Amino acid sequence: MNQRKRWSGRAFVSLNMMLSFVVLILSSVVLYIMPPGRDAYWTQWRFWGLDKDQWDAVHTVGGFAFLIFGILHLFVYNWKTFWNYVVSKLRKTMNRKVEVALAVVLNVLLVVVCVADWFPSSTIMGWMTSIKASWVGPGQRAPYGHAEAETLETLALRSNIDLEAALKGLAEQGLTIDPTKTIQYLASQNGRTPAEFFELLAPYARTPQGGKSAALGIGEGAAKPGVQQGGGWGRRTxxxxxxxxxxxxxxxxxxxxxxxxxxxxxxxxxxxxxxxxxxxxxxxxxxxx
Ligand code: HEM
Known part of the structure; x- marks a missing residue:
């Protein structure tokens, strides 16, 4: 007769620890390559159907789940075994003074290398910045952070767009635009991402001299299009x-x-x-x- 096995809390916790570790590692890779918030929200970036906020949540909650299951795994179910193992290993390891010293030095060095931004930390972090920046082309970058949450009136003012001409031009294209509404709202109302909606405004951008520019900058004294302020340029080579x-x-x-x-x-x-x-x-x- 097949007897039902007793519930094993230890097996349950171990499996959860393993699965949450898989979620944590997978989401870590996605966060490593994910574009910065400014570009992710502007272009409505998605990976495997999930947006930036969803991946952030999967990673953070997955990380906490892993920590909680890890703590339970260690302290509730395996503490005695673990402690005996540590004590016996520690006794043996203490005879390995060179290895212990080298391991401590290596880990202190790792932190120093990260803080000072030396190789290989600078390279690993540089790759991250480059990959993150590679998702959007120069023309698709947000003019500044959280621009999608601003009203068209404010965006036009900050990006030096001739709002009156833009509203007229867009109306001629059949688009009804309420400039007191946010870019995100107007974009989705017209079946576009904020980046695509912003492109519609490009012909109405004023140059610093008051003329018209074919592409968008960020107004008076603005950087060239695609070289907007605060675009994470520091780490790039x-x-x-x-x-x-x-x-x-x-x-x-x-x-x-x-x-x-x-x-x-x-x-x-x-x-x-x-x-x-x-x-x-x-x-x-x-x-x-
Ligand atoms: C295997 C271990 C882990 C790796 C490799 C990893 C990797 C990463 C990476 C690459 C990022 C993005 C950094 C950036 O965009 O500048 C990140 C962000 C973050 N990680 Fe982890 N992580 C790990 C474990 C954890 C754990 C255990 C927790 C929580 C208990 C955690 C919480 C966070 C949070 C809160 C953020 C910021 C998310 C945000 O931008 O909103 N991570 N991690």
Whole structure:
């Protein structure tokens, strides 16, 4: 006769720990490549059907679940075994003074390398920034953070768009737009992402001189389109920006040299900013201009 097995809390906790670890690792990879919030909300970015907020929640709650099941696994079900193991291993390990010292030094060094932004931390974090930035093209970037949550009136003011002309032009295209409503609302009402809706406004952007620009910047004294302020440029390298702008690295270095900035292909804009006193956005603009 097949007897029903007794419920095992230990097996239940172990399985949950394992599954929440899988969720945690999977969501960690997605968070590593996910675009920054500003671009994710602007382009309504999704991965496997989930948006940025959903992946954030899966990762954070998955992380807490893993910690809770891990604590239960250790302290409730395995503490005695674990402690005996640790004590016996510790006795043996203490005879391995060189290995212990090296392990401690290595881990302290790891933290120092991260804080000082040295290799390999700088490279790992640089890859993250590049991958995150690669989801959206220059024309699709949000003019500033949370622009989708602003009304069209405010966005027009901040991005130096001729609102009257824009409303007239959009009405001619059959779009009825209430400028007191948010960009997110207007975009979804017209079956577009905020980025696509913003593109409709491009012909109505004023240049700083008061004329019209074919593409959107961010108004008076604005950076070039695609080189908006605060776009996470600091970690990006000259070679990276050059590639994106369709330039040879050599040509980018020459442009920087002409502007009085000595650089190498792998120099980050943050390093160059520290040396030249210019912002990373300005340096990116020099390369792209
Ligand atoms: C295997 C271990 C883990 C890895 C590899 C990992 C990796 C990451 C990565 C790559 C990010 C995104 C960083 C960025 O965009 O700048 C992140 C964010 C975050 N992680 Fe983890 N993580 C791990 C464990 C955990 C755990 C255990 C928790 C919680 C208990 C946690 C909570 C968070 C939170 C709250 C954020 C910020 C999310 C947000 O942007 O809203 N992580 N993690």
């Amino acid at each position: 000259v070679a990276d920006i050059a590639r994106e702008a369709g330039l040879e690295v050599k040509a980018a270095l020459e442009k920087l040299k002409a502007a009085g900035i000595e650089a190498k292909g792998d120099s980050t804009l943050r390093d160059l900013s520290g040396k030249s006193g210019r912002t990373p956005t300005e340096i990116a603009t020099i390369i792209r201009d």
